[in-house]
Amino acid sequence: MSKIDLKAVKQWVSSHRKRSSFVAAIVAVALITPTALYVKTALTPVQEQAPPAVVKTPKGEVGPKQQDEEKAEQKTDQNGTDNDTGSTVVNPHDCWPQPVLKQGASGTCVKHLQWYLNQDYGNDVVVDGQFGPITAKYLKQYQQDNNLAVDGIAGPQTWKSFTPAPTAVLSATSNTSSGPGGSIVEIASREIGVKEEVSGCNCGERIEVYTTGRNEAWCADFISWVYREHGTPFSGGWAHDWQLPAAISLKHWLQKNGTWHERTDLSDTPQPGDVINFNWFGDSNRSTGNHVGIVERVEGSTLYTIEGNRHNAVVQKEYPNYRQDTDIIGWGRM
Numbered sequence: 001m002s003k004i005d006l007k008a009v010k011q012w013v014s015s016h017r018k019r020s021s022f023v024a025a026i027v028a029v030a031l032i033t034p035t036a037l038y039v040k041t042a043l044t045p046v047q048e049q050a051p052p053a054v055v056k057t058p059k060g061e062v063g064p065k066q067q068d069e070e071k072a073e074q075k076t077d078q079n080g081t082d083n084d085t086g087s088t089v090v091n092p093h094d095c096w097p098q099p100v101l102k103q104g105a106s107g108t109c110v111k112h113l114q115w116y117l118n119q120d121y122g123n124d125v126v127v128d129g130q131f132g133p134i135t136a137k138y139l140k141q142y143q144q145d146n147n148l149a150v151d152g153i154a155g156p157q158t159w160k161s162f163t164p165a166p167t168a169v170l171s172a173t174s175n176t177s178s179g180p181g182g183s184i185v186e187i188a189s190r191e192i193g194v195k196e197e198v199s200g201c202n203c204g205e206r207i208e209v210y211t212t213g214r215n216e217a218w219c220a221d222f223i224s225w226v227y228r229e230h231g232t233p234f235s236g237g238w239a240h241d242w243q244l245p246a247a248i249s250l251k252h253w254l255q256k257n258g259t260w261h262e263r264t265d266l267s268d269t270p271q272p273g274d275v276i277n278f279n280w281f282g283d284s285n286r287s288t289g290n291h292v293g294i295v296e297r298v299e300g301s302t303l304y305t306i307e308g309n310r311h312n313a314v315v316q317k318e319y320p321n322y323r324q325d326t327d328i329i330g331w332g333r334m
Contacts, residue, residue, distance in 0.1 A: 028035040101154040105131040116162040184273035195313035222308025254332030
């Protein structure tokens with residue numbers, strides 16, 4: 001920038017005296033304005049940024065990040081259903097058996113989990129069927145409060161511990177017994193969906209738990225394993241005392257125990273947890289049987305079962321008019 005020629009300025013001012021007051025005003029403004037701006041900036045206090053809002057809830061203070069997470073989890077579910085805070089009692093039939101759930105899961109069974117949590121934590125969890133961070137938070141709190149493994153995963157022990165217990169509510173709304181057999185049904189139900197690694201191979205990581213590593217048809221192994229898990233094992237097995245690896249051996253055990261009933265015995269009705277014996281293939285001696293399952297329940301004339309090694313998997317089946325079904329030989333219980 002070139003230097004200002006003060007002498008030339010003075011000459012210009014003297015030759016324009018009539019405008020001297022105007023010029024002086026312009027010069028004054030030019031000189032004063034930067035100083036005034038500087039002074040104003042220096043004297044104006046800097047406004048501090050407001051701290052993030054903290055909301056108090058019955059469970060303590062919740063910061064903005066957690067508020068965002070809660071808002072995300074409290075959206076309308078994918079089906080367009082308005083959020084519920086757990087005021088409506090769930091129907092256990094909608095989620096039976098209860099699966100293992102962890103963060104990221106979604107669906108009806110997550111709604112059940114959220115509903116049960118709200119029975120203990122006052123509707124703090126939105127029942128939207130989305131297993132997000134808030135559901136995980138309260139699940140861990142519930143597990144800690146009830147001396148369970150604090151892993152944020154709804155597994156068998158967590159489901160079993162809820163009040164009211166899912167199995168108790170189920171018993172109140174169906175013909176399912178709340179006695180010892182109900183526990184057997186619960187254990188068997190949790191295995192539904194297990195299948196062989198290759199169809200027909202009698203193999204797979206979970207299958208080998210039932211068979212203790214032996215490669216064999218495993219319907220009876222499955223039942224033996226369920227009863228052992230229930231705490232009422234069979235005895236006199238071949239490889240292991242609790243393990244009866246054949247349909248006929250289970251029938252013989254129940255006959256010896258005095259608790260076997262033929263299908264034609266109208267004095268007895270199958271009970272939840274009973275062992276049921278089938279003959280599918282028209283064997284010449286139909287009294288022996290070649291497949292077994294576990295009775296889930298009886299509703300009217302229809303029998304519902306849980307069976308291992310049916311279609312190479314653990315599945316649920318139903319038998320309408322079971323009294324007339326000649327593939328059914330009979331049933332027995334401990």
